[in-house]
Amino acid sequence: MEEPGSIRPGGRTARVRAAVLRAAGDVLAERGFAHLDLTDVARRAEVGKTTVYRRWGTVTGLVADLLTDMADQSLPRARTGSLEGDLRANARLVQRTLADPRQGNLFRAVIAAATCEPRTTEALHRFYDTRVREWAPCVEEAIDRGELPAGTDAEEVVRAVSAPLYYRLLAAGGPLDEATADQAANAAVAAARAGAFVR
């Protein structure tokens, strides 16, 4: 395992990692977690099999690293100046991601794997923790501006925006369109204003 400091962006190590994670994401999106295999990923990524086994060890190790990379690569929070604007931007970003064929399948595959793989579950929770912390300042600033009650749990408000979109994707079905995203954002704002997320 390399020290984090040794992975220079653009260096050989970073290029290998990018190629392997891209190939792993392709397999997950096309075929699902059950078909993820380190030898196949190495072949697709045109990277030596030994390198892949030495660096990632197992498919769960590879998925955990993919989730770390997805958190690192994800877009920064919006700064529209209003809580509605920021949470609508968040909802639309989540909706576009889940409605995108490759990304939607990738999330489905990783979430399915997490239902029975404790290490993937932990990596998935870390991914959402990172995303929620990135967007929580949108809510914290609204509390500071007096738009939301003091004591509002900013992270819970951010989670409330995503929840209806993931519920459609994974459980109940139904369209995952922009109107769904806007409804999710509006509902979270209305509930937050009414004090539903005060700790």
Next chain:
Amino acid sequence: MEEPGSIRPGGRTARVRAAVLRAAGDVLAERGFAHLDLTDVARRAEVGKTTVYRRWGTVTGLVADLLTDMADQSLPRARTGSLEGDLRANARLVQRTLADPRQGNLFRAVIAAATCEPRTTEALHRFYDTRVREWAPCVEEAIDRGELPAGTDAEEVVRAVSAPLYYRLLAAGGPLDEATADQAANAAVAAARAGAFVR
């Protein structure tokens, strides 16, 4: 395949079905969808293998029938007299189900299977449609009483109660306790009152 009318409650056909679905649920909860096997289910249910193959055909057929049975067996909606009371009862029912080790694992397994099995996806969507239709009158009656804006989408309000609980179970993690359930119900009521679910 038997005609529905021929399955008498308490009859042999119903007893066989109950034993097979119980065994299928046990395997899903203990080991997950990947380990579901009709021969193993027949053995656990103490039912002839030929009967199981003739009646359910495939593991996806068996899971679809299990979901139909889960929808049939699920509890009727609450009638507390208030929207808050009804939706809180709904949230606590969902929370208790998902927090129960066997039921929570069963839902995780079926949802994981649905991410890559179109027939299971359809059966899962039918299950949630049935549950949402059972509870929608709680919201419709609140609209009739003038507690919620006219034009509120009753089924969306019911879905909004479940969404944060499933989001925790499947994606973001976090406690699945009674406080989480009550927060989900309160947020849905507040958002509905503010008109966030008006079509």
